[in-house]
Amino acid sequence: DTGVSQDPRHKITKRGQNVTFRCDPISEHNRLYWYRQTLGQGPEFLTYFQNEAQLEKSRLLSDRFSAERPKGSFSTLEIQRTEQGDSAMYLCASSLAQVQGLTPYEQYFGPGTRLTVT
Amino acid sequence: EDKVVQSPLSLVVHEGDTVTLNCSYEVTNFRSLLWYKQEKKAPTFLFMLTSSGIEKKSGRLSSILDKKELFSILNITATQTGDSAIYLCAVEARGANNLFFGTGTRLTVIP
Numbered sequence: 001d002t003g004v005s006q007d008p009r010h011k012i013t014k015r016g017q018n019v020t021f022r023c024d025p026i027s028e029h030n031r032l033y034w035y036r037q038t039l040g041q042g043p044e045f046l047t048y049f050q051n052e053a054q055l056e057k058s059r060l061l062s063d064r065f066s067a068e069r070p071k072g073s074f075s076t077l078e079i080q081r082t083e084q085g086d087s088a089m090y091l092c093a094s095s096l097a098q099v100q101g102l103t104p105y106e107q108y109f110g111p112g113t114r115l116t117v118t
Numbered sequence: 119e120d121k122v123v124q125s126p127l128s129l130v131v132h133e134g135d136t137v138t139l140n141c142s143y144e145v146t147n148f149r150s151l152l153w154y155k156q157e158k159k160a161p162t163f164l165f166m167l168t169s170s171g172i173e174k175k176s177g178r179l180s181s182i183l184d185k186k187e188l189f190s191i192l193n194i195t196a197t198q199t200g201d202s203a204i205y206l207c208a209v210e211a212r213g214a215n216n217l218f219f220g221t222g223t224r225l226t227v228i229p
Binding site for chain 2: 004031033035040041042043044045048050055056058091104106107108109110111112
């Protein structure tokens with residue numbers, strides 16, 4: 001058990017519907033990341049937060065995607081008007097913040113939310 | 119553009135065999151390379167490598183990084199069926215805040 005939890009674990013939705021996923025990071029971790037993984041591929045970075053600030057977004061994160069981390073603890077990822085191409089495993093990870101000049105910290109992943117868009 | 123290439127893509131071995139998984143990378147301002155094991159769920163952290171030539175070891179698993187030749191290997195000795203998984207290699211660049219993953223090596227260990 002890595003300590004990162006995600007909910008739900010599975011979601012089946014119809015094309016055009018909105019979905020929201022939740023991630024609870026390891027409690028002392030101030031960095032939170034979202035990745036997407038499709039079959040046969042490694043995880044691809046979507047976005048990350050340091051505390052409540054969203055500091056980076058990938059080109060993969062279209063306008064239909066929005067992520068929040070309002071209090072610097074849990075985060076939500078919402079996909080609006082889902083498309084079949086959104087079907088994937090959505091992974092959340094957390095880590096401590098890097099300190100410049102020191103060894104970086106590893107990211108710990110949650111179990112993921114598997115989204116199927118029909 | 120950052121690139122991580124893992125080989126082989128898949129591997130089938132018998133219990134007790136030793137395997138070597140390869141990861142080569144191209145990244146601007148390399149900071150670290152990480153290995154993860156992924157079964158039917160989230161990747162679980164194995165090793166982080168930042169310095170060349172220093173072997174990291176955990177039980178039957180070990181890994182080493184060569185920053186001059188831009189590759190890393192993950193060794194698993196005396197493989198067991200529980201080692202069956204996808205092994206992912208990822209790199210992190212200085213100034214970046216995400217991991218860039220390869221497509222993974224699928225290892226199957228047959229009893």
